[in-house]
Amino acid sequence: MRHPRAVRLTALAAALAAGPVVMTAVPAAAVTGPASAASDTTHAYAAQIVVGDHDRGCSGVLVDTEWLLTAASCFADNPAASLAVPAGKPQKKTTATIGRSDLSGTAGAVRTVVELVPRADRDVVLARLNRPVAGVTPIALAATAPTAGEELTLAGYGRSKTEWAPLNLHTGTFSVDASDATTATVTGKDGVAACMGDTGGPLVRTVNGTAQLAALASRSYQAGCFGIDAAETRTSGVATRVDDLASWVASKAGANRVTDFNCDGVEDIAVADPAATVGGDAKAGVVRVVYGGGKGTAELNQDLDWVPGGAEASDNFGQAIATVDYDEDGCTDLVVGTPGEKLGEAEDAGMADVLHGAPGGIGTGVTKNTHFQQASGNGSLSASTPETGDLLGQALVAGTTAAGEPFVVIGTPGEGLDGAAKAGEAFYVRGGTNVSVHQDKLNVPGAVEANDGFGAVLAADANHIAIGAPNENIGGDDAAGNLAVFSHKLNSENRPTPLFGLDQDLDTVSGGAEAGDRFGASLALAPYRPSGAAAATESILAVGSPGEALAVNDVQKAETGTVLTFRVTASGTYTQLYGISSGTADDDVSGTSEAGDHFGTTVTAVNTAPRAVSTAATMRLAVGVPDEAVGTATKSGAVHVFSLVGAPGANDKWIESGDGDGIPGAPGANQRLGSSLHFTGTQLYVGMPDGPSAYGALYALPMSNVTLGQPIAPVTAYQPGQGGLPASGDRFGHAAR
The missing domain is CATH 2.40.10.10 (Trypsin-like serine proteases)
Incomplete structure (x- = not known):
């Protein structure tokens, strides 16, 4: 009909x-x-x-x-x-x-x-x-x-x-x-x-x-x-x-959520410059925001009346940044660490802030800021005391648990504990939970010791949290380094549940703990769904050890660096997957390990299809090699991209300045490409805070550009003095989210 x-x-x-x-x-x-x-x-x-x-x-x-x-x-x-x-x-x-x-x-x-x-x-x-x-x-x-x-x-x-x-x-x-x-x-x-x-x-x-x-x-x-x-x-x-x-x-x-500070469905980007001068104060620090879709730019600093503190020399506002929809309103919020902040008489005590997104941009909504500092707020933060050199906010990570609950982890690597200076701790904030995590808490691997720097490096995904102590003494070797892995499930102390610790003196971890290895100096986690699993309840963990010495063709190369990857199961067990390095000139991995490269200074990882069964193509790892010499240009730097689950040499991609993959210009001395990296679901952000621009720069490389055999697509460049960004700054591109 x-x-x-x-x-x-x-x-x-x-x-x-x-x-x-x-x-x-x-x-x-x-x-x-x-x-x-x-x-x-x-x-x-x-x-x-x-x-x-x-x-x-x-x-x-x-x-x-x-x-x-x-x-x-x-x-x-x-x-x-x-x-x-x-x-x-x-x-x-x-x-x-x-x-x-x-x-x-x-x-x-x-x-x-x-x-x-x-x-x-x-x-x-x-x-x-x-x-x-x-x-x-x-x-x-x-x-x-x-x-x-x-x-x-x-x-x-x-x-x-x-x-x-x-x-x-x-x-x-x-x-x-x-x-x-x-x-x-x-x-x-x-x-x-x-x-x-x-x-x-x-x-x-x-x-x-x-x-x-x-x-x-x-x-x-x-x-x-x-x-x-x-x-x-x-x-x-x-x-x-x-x-x-x-x-x-x-x-x-099934896509990764984009950074969207003004909640209009278009991806935005925040770029940190912690060394920028504000109001005449050197290294006060700024974060610059570029809103997608041509909706303008913004500068965030501590001289804004809604941002706690005041811009002061060496505050280093933006030393660490992270993103999460902390108040679950659909607008991404920016988490900013200010480790150099002076609180009372305590120099470099540090603080951190969630700067809330809103339809008009960050800081335009009713709720503008959620503030974290010691002796303030509630929980463990309220019960602790800011002290000189605590460096709260030196490291940050944020995200949502598998249940969708937002969390923030704040590193305080300079915290003294039980008379041990710079032992370090981290604060875990999730809903009403605000707790400290350090090596003298229930079942946390390691022990509180001076200069460990626990909390100097952080990584997290929906399943797990990793906290690094790259200066940890292992078996008498200073700065050999270790890390601890936790689940988001809270234990009897109402803290994240410790699962295991990793260091290179364990039989289940390759290499050996040596002075200066700094195992855990960089960390990355990405959710992993193995074949036959209903969801990505596991994780792949990447651990950088930039001070690692390797024998290359029987010649010892000091501080050439390596990255180890581990599969972390939902039950909390782990298995090492690969040891990754530049290797020799004759193997199937691009490049060659050389003394002083510091391969693994930075790592970033992503699962580009978190709802699907994970494959070599969807699990990606980028490794920074900032002190790599390119030709005669010392410390020019490079980025090396791998699969997180495939053999290192199977489809790796080597990226350096001027090679056609998207980083413009010729290799230059001390540019240290690879010192700043961040993966999203669609691109790799590569910061160049050391040049060639006098202010620094950031490049967004589409995923095809960092994948072997794929066509090269146009790159988006962010640089002070262009695209509405003011021509000022010092280390623009230090971090990007």
């Missing part, structure tokens, strides 16, 4: 309450079919969506633990005129309830929608949740279009026949009339219709007992819905096809 074209609905409950509205001019909403019992989990993937202060109510469906599919019309300013929805944070606070058939109960989860990814070709938007939903299985998308005559089940939270705002999920059966490229016309059976509030609800096909998402409710005539004129008898409507969107959903849900 051919149906007249249904008029697009707007789903504005508030407008209905305000006065008479032409029903066919407003969006589709709750199914007039039977209510689901609180114990019914058949449609647990269904979601109720509330926009603003109940300005709009829609339905949706969980298609990934962190993502819903729903109708774009739920978020469009005027759905009757346009379905255009801006990407990024919703304009109004949006709450989703998932897995709760009875909204008065406690089953399932309540989440905040923090990001929208719209489609331009149909009434569909992907909505990211602030945290994953546990205990509810996402529905898989169908692979074939709805066909004429087949029956689909709609589940929604809109009106029923008798209630304006029912508390129960309702379901009903619809017959497909016809399909086109992006929509299907459907008719409710036995008097069932989609009502106000059902827009975006799942239309499900069941195949051999398994539910598949075929379409989303979009428009309806709403016959029999509460408040609809009894003269309206049509139960037909239009659904939006989603069976051809599986790859689009997977590409969005």
